[in-house]
Structure formats: structure tokens, C-alpha cells
Amino acid sequence: MLWIAIRMLTGDAQKFYGLLFGIGFSTLLITQQLTIFVNLVERGASGVYNAPEAEIWVMDPVSRTTEVNYAMPATALDKVRSVPGVEWAVPHLRAQASVRTKDGDLEGVAVIGVDDATLIGMPARMKEGEKSVLFAPDSVVIDDTGTTRFFPAGVSPIGERLELNDQRAVIMGVADAIPSFTSTVVLYTRYSNALNFVPGTRNRLTFVLAGVQDGVSPAEVAARIERETGLKAQIRENFARSGIDFIIENTGIPTNFGITVVLGFVVGVAIVGLTFSLFIRDNIKQFGALKAIGVTNGKIMGMVGAQAGLVGLIGYALGVIGTVVFIQVFSANPFFKGFYIPWQIPLVSLVAVIVILAITGLIAIRSVLKTEPAAVFR
Amino acid sequence: MTEQPEQPARSGNPAAAIRARGVTRDFPAGQSTIRVLHGIDTDIRSGEMTYVVGESGSGKTTLISIMCGILWPTDGEVEVFGTDIYRLSDTELVNFRLNNIGFIFQQYNLIPSIDAAANAAVPLIAQGMAVGAAREKAKVLLDKLNIGDQADKLPKQLSGGQQQRVAIARALVHEPRLVVCDEPTAALDARSGRRVMDLLREVAVAPDRACIIVTHDNRIFDLADRILVLEDGRITHDGTEMPQEG
Numbered sequence: 001m002l003w004i005a006i007r008m009l010t011g012d013a014q015k016f017y018g019l020l021f022g023i024g025f026s027t028l029l030i031t032q033q034l035t036i037f038v039n040l041v042e043r044g045a046s047g048v049y050n051a052p053e054a055e056i057w058v059m060d061p062v063s064r065t066t067e068v069n070y071a072m073p074a075t076a077l078d079k080v081r082s083v084p085g086v087e088w089a090v091p092h093l094r095a096q097a098s099v100r101t102k103d104g105d106l107e108g109v110a111v112i113g114v115d116d117a118t119l120i121g122m123p124a125r126m127k128e129g130e131k132s133v134l135f136a137p138d139s140v141v142i143d144d145t146g147t148t149r150f151f152p153a154g155v156s157p158i159g160e161r162l163e164l165n166d167q168r169a170v171i172m173g174v175a176d177a178i179p180s181f182t183s184t185v186v187l188y189t190r191y192s193n194a195l196n197f198v199p200g201t202r203n204r205l206t207f208v209l210a211g212v213q214d215g216v217s218p219a220e221v222a223a224r225i226e227r228e229t230g231l232k233a234q235i236r237e238n239f240a241r242s243g244i245d246f247i248i249e250n251t252g253i254p255t256n257f258g259i260t261v262v263l264g265f266v267v268g269v270a271i272v273g274l275t276f277s278l279f280i281r282d283n284i285k286q287f288g289a290l291k292a293i294g295v296t297n298g299k300i301m302g303m304v305g306a307q308a309g310l311v312g313l314i315g316y317a318l319g320v321i322g323t324v325v326f327i328q329v330f331s332a333n334p335f336f337k338g339f340y341i342p343w344q345i346p347l348v349s350l351v352a353v354i355v356i357l358a359i360t361g362l363i364a365i366r367s368v369l370k371t372e373p374a375a376v377f378r
Numbered sequence: 379m380t381e382q383p384e385q386p387a388r389s390g391n392p393a394a395a396i397r398a399r400g401v402t403r404d405f406p407a408g409q410s411t412i413r414v415l416h417g418i419d420t421d422i423r424s425g426e427m428t429y430v431v432g433e434s435g436s437g438k439t440t441l442i443s444i445m446c447g448i449l450w451p452t453d454g455e456v457e458v459f460g461t462d463i464y465r466l467s468d469t470e471l472v473n474f475r476l477n478n479i480g481f482i483f484q485q486y487n488l489i490p491s492i493d494a495a496a497n498a499a500v501p502l503i504a505q506g507m508a509v510g511a512a513r514e515k516a517k518v519l520l521d522k523l524n525i526g527d528q529a530d531k532l533p534k535q536l537s538g539g540q541q542q543r544v545a546i547a548r549a550l551v552h553e554p555r556l557v558v559c560d561e562p563t564a565a566l567d568a569r570s571g572r573r574v575m576d577l578l579r580e581v582a583v584a585p586d587r588a589c590i591i592v593t594h595d596n597r598i599f600d601l602a603d604r605i606l607v608l609e610d611g612r613i614t615h616d617g618t619e620m621p622q623e624g
């Protein structure tokens with residue numbers, strides 16, 4: 001009977017494609033929006049991800065994220081270095097600055113000062129040049145967001161000069177960095193250079209990045225740092241999570257994306273529900289005849305279930321493939337750089353599709369089950 | 379209870395395929411109920427083509443619906459081939475219909491997206507036979523009904539008469555012992571109607587099989603072995619011919 005059910009469904013091309021569109025569109029909307037949402041809020045942790053060597057981030061107790069920070073006295077670095085279990089500790093500066101481009105435009109940038117000796121605090125990979133270019137005077141490394149923002153496509157920024165807070169800076173390399181939540185252009189430079197580029201208050205050490213000795217857990221050392229220095233210390237994972245939580249708690253993004261996801265679900269229920277009900281109504285005489293002939297309600301439910309399952313499977317696959325294609329097509333755009341689909345998202349979409357089909361299938365099948373076999377004689 | 383007319387004598391000894399006793403059926407109508415059948419007592423015999431005739435609203439469709447196990451009577455008993463069908467569980471009753479009864483509906487109710495052979499094979503597929511084998515068996519019957527060459531066509535590609543033959547094949551493919559036809563000639567001209575009835579007699583009437591036909595088409599009354607006339611939910615005539623007017 002399942003063969004008949006599938007033929008009944010695919011034989012009505014208009015409704016079959018309508019159902020596929022409904023499920024596919026819903027899946028696409030839910031999967032794509034959730035993917036963008038997850039990747040976007042993860043940008044709140046990009047500052048942490050871009051400094052992969054740091055196992056512990058030490059900061060002023062009021063600092064919350066890599067972007068929302070309060071500077072500490074320079075002595076904080078020595079305090080951290082003196083804590084047992086700390087293998088190494090380096091200064092890290094993050095500040096805002098203004099850049100005047102060659103065209104005369106003014107652009108806000110983030111300046112990140114990394115350790116002068118080890119260059120810890122730099123992203124793991126470079127797109128152009130080596131990390132060691134930072135040892136040259138006035139040199140900065142720009143992130144790839146900056147190259148697309150400041151320079152025409154295909155033009156290498158290497159050797160270009162920038163007016164950074166009224167001082168000369170020379171771009172010597174391009175870092176392969178994860179963009180920040182606001183896609184602000186980031187300039188990496190040595191800590192000592194950064195102090196010159198970003199004049200400011202007495203305290204300018206925003207973070208101390210630390211590594212732990214072998215055999216000691218970062219969480220244990222972080223707790224020890226807090227206890228002995230009075231500073232706030234978070235292990236890498238927790239600090240990344242703080243950045244994500246900050247965005248979730250302080251922006252309307254979850255609400256906006258949530259609304260879109262709910263709309264995707266509602267659109268799915270509406271399109272699929274309407275089309276499926278029409279399909280069942282159009283075939284009610286045939287279902288009635290099958291019941292009269294001797295097909296049990298259980299088999300009828302199996303038939304409708306098979307029809308819903310087929311539509312769900314194909315529609316879901318189309319929706320997920322659509323999302324993958326979307327991410328692939330836009331991967332060259334800096335906004336979508338590094339976007340990926342976490343495995344949980346297709347699972348969420350699958351659950352949504354199952355719920356949509358369960359709701360619409362139950363509504364549709366009620367009319368079939370209520371149809372008396374004797375109705376075929378009327 | 380209304381007095382039932384005496385059963386006419388039959389040649390031979392045809393077995394009772396259906397035995398209905400005191401069959402009553404009420405339908406709700408707002409706050410009250412309408413009694414459509416008033417304690418029907420009758421037997422339907424195998425090897426005969428029995429017509430159930432009557433005006434619209436006389437209760438003939440309700441009667442055959444009850445006789446073939448698709449509508450519960452309000453009261454009374456119905457035995458089909460010795461089985462009191464309304465004492466069966468729902469599932470047993472559905473399986474009983476699947477294995478013992480063939481239906482020919484007035485509007486055919488063919489599935490539009492499967493071909494003629496598959497439509498004819500539906501009862502076999504419902505019984506669990508593989509689609510390929512069921513289609514092959516149905517094709518043999520379609521050949522017998524002279525539409526074997528149309529087996530691969532969809533219902534919309536067939537004429538009304540051809541669709542009806544497919545419906546007849548579907549009713550007979552699983553070799554049921556009871557065949558129930560609802561107005562089989564309603565949509566046909568006189569000549570086509572007689573041809574369909576001849577065909578039905580040829581394929582649906584057998585010594586071990588009963589055939590009930592609901593009709594009000596007086597052009598085919600002469601083809602009946604037996605005619606039951608219903609008026610206001612009561613059998614008012616039971617004979618081999620229609621009663622004389624007046």
C-alpha cells in the first residue's frame with residue numbers, strides 16, 4: 001500500500017512540488033537563519049579564538065569580554081608571572097583607534113598589541129607575509145576584513161601606509177583572522193608600538209595572556225591567579241563563552257533570528273498544512289474506497305505517514321543542501337568568513353520538519369479516519 | 379415490524395450468501411432520528427444477480443452498505459456466508475471485506491495516479507501481494523474484460539466505459555464471494571448499460587458467488603435473476619420481475 005501511497009502523492013505534481021517547497025523553504029529558513037545566528041554570536045568570541053596560544057586570560061575584575069574591558073596597571077603582568085603554575089605570561093593591549101585611508105576616509109579600527117618578543121596574541125595563520133614582519137618599525141598586520149574594507153579587490157595592501165591616530169603605520173602582512181562581531185578592521189602590532197599608536201590613560205594593559213605549566217590544569221591556575229592577584233582570570237573556553245553570552249544578553253539578535261526561525265516554522269505549517277489538506281481532500285473518495293475495499297485505518301495512516309515521510313525527507317534534504325550552497329556561495333564574503341553549519345542545527349531543523357509534518361499530517365488524516373466507508377456509496 | 383413478502387421459489391438450491399434479519403437503521407436528523415430501514419428480513423442467494431431497486435431515499439444504498447459490512451445497523455443481524463459480520467471486531471470486519479467482498483462504485487473511485495493494472499490490483503496489494511505479481515494477475519482479468527491493451531494507461535486516459543471495466547476488474551481480482559455494485563449503468567446509455575450488465579453476469583455471477591446490484595435503471599430490470607423493491611425502508615416486492623404498475 002505504501003507504493004500506492006507514494007504514487008498517489010507523486011502523481012499530483014502540483015501538490016507534490018508545493019509540499020516539497022513548503023518543507024524545503026521551512027528547512028532552508030530555519031537552518032540558514034540558525035547557522036547565521038550561531039556563527040554571528042560566536043564572533044563574540046573571535047578575540048579569544050584569534051589568540052590560540054593563551055590558555056588563561058587575566059583582566060581587571062570589571063572586564064567582561066575582549067571588547068568590553070578596563071585596563072590594568074602594567075604591574076599586573078608581574079603579579080601574574082609570580083603565580084605558581086604559570087609557565088608564561090605576556091601583555092595584550094586592545095584599543096580603538098582611527099585610521100585615515102589613502103582616499104582620506106576615516107575608519108574606526110581595533111588595535112591589538114601583542115607581545116614584543118613572542119608575538120603571542122597574533123592569529124595562528126597569516127594570509128600574506130610572516131608574523132615576524134611585526135619586528136620592523138611602525139609595522140602593522142591587517143586582518144582580511146581590513147583588506148577588503150580599505151583596498152580594492154586584487155590590490156595587495158603590503159607596503160601601504162596608514163595614518164593611524166596621526167602616526168605612520170605600514171602594513172607588512174595580512175592575518176587570517178576570524179572577524180569580530182561588528183566586523184571592525186583589526187590592526188595587529190607589537191605591544192610597545194601599540195602604546196605609541198594608542199595614547200591614553202595611565203593604565204593601558206587590557207589583558208595578560210598566560211600559559212600553564214605541564215601537569216597543572218588551566219582552571220586550577222586561573223583560580224590561583226584570582227586568589228593571589230585579585231584580578232579576574234578565565235580559562236580560554238569560559239572567556240570565549242563570556243563573549244558569546246554578552247552578545248546574546250545585550251543585543252536584539254536572538255530575538256530577531258528567533259522571530260525568523262519561528263516564521264520559518266509557521267510558514268512551513270501553513271504551506272504544508274494547506275497543501276496536504278487539499279491533497280487529502282482531493283483524494284478523500286479514493287481513501288474512502290480503499291477503506292470500503294478492506295484497507296484498515298492503520299494501513300491508511302501508514303499511507304499518509306509514508307507520503308508525509310517522503311515529502312519530509314526530500315524537502316528537508318533540499319533545505320539543508322540549500323543552506324550548504326548558500327554558505328559556500330557567500331564564503332568569499334568577509335561577513336560569512338569561517339561560517340560553518342554545526343551538526344546540531346540540521347538536527348533542530350529535522351525536529352522542526354517532523355513536528356510540522358506531525359501537525360499537518362494529523363490534521364489531514366483526521367478527515368480520512370472520519371470518512372465512513374459507506375460514504376463512497378453516497 | 380412490517381410483514382415481509384414471501385420468498386419466491388428458486389430453481390435448484392442456491393445457498394444463502396447473505397442472511398439479514400430485523401435490520402433497522404436510524405440516522406440522526408437534528409434533535410430527532412429518521413428510521414431509514416424498518417426491520418428488513420431477507421436472504422441473498424449465491425449464483426444469482428439480485429437487484430435492489432427503489433426511488434431515491436427508499437433505503438437501498440443503506441441496505442447494501444449494511445449487507446456488505448460498511449455501515450452498522452441500528453438493530454438486527456447480518457450474516458454473510460455464515461459469519462455474523464457485526465459481531466466481528468473492527469479489524470476482523472475490515473479483513474472480512476477485503477477477502478470476501480468486491481465493490482463497484484458508481485463513480486468508479488479509481489486512483490488517478492496509478493495505471494489501470496495497478497488500480498485493478500489494489501485489493502491484492504492490500505492483501506499483501508507484491509505489486510508486480512498483483513499487476514500481472516490483474517492484467518489477466520483486464521484481458522478477459524477486453525481492455526488488456528489499456529493496462530498501462532492512467533484512468534484519465536481511458537473512456538468512461540473502460541474505467542468501469544477497470545472498476546469491475548478491481549472488484550473481482552481477488553475472487554470475492556460477494557460482489558456489490560452501486561448504480562453500474564447510471565452514467566451509460568442503454569446499449570452500453572446492457573453491455574456492462576452482460577459483462578457483469580459473465581464475470582461476476584458464479585455458483586459460489588452472489589452479486590447485488592443497486593439500481594433504479596429500468597432499462598436493465600429484465601436482466602435480473604431477482605428483484606427486491608424497497609419503499610420507505612421496507613421490502614415491498616421480492617420476485618424475478620418488477621411488479622406490474624397499478
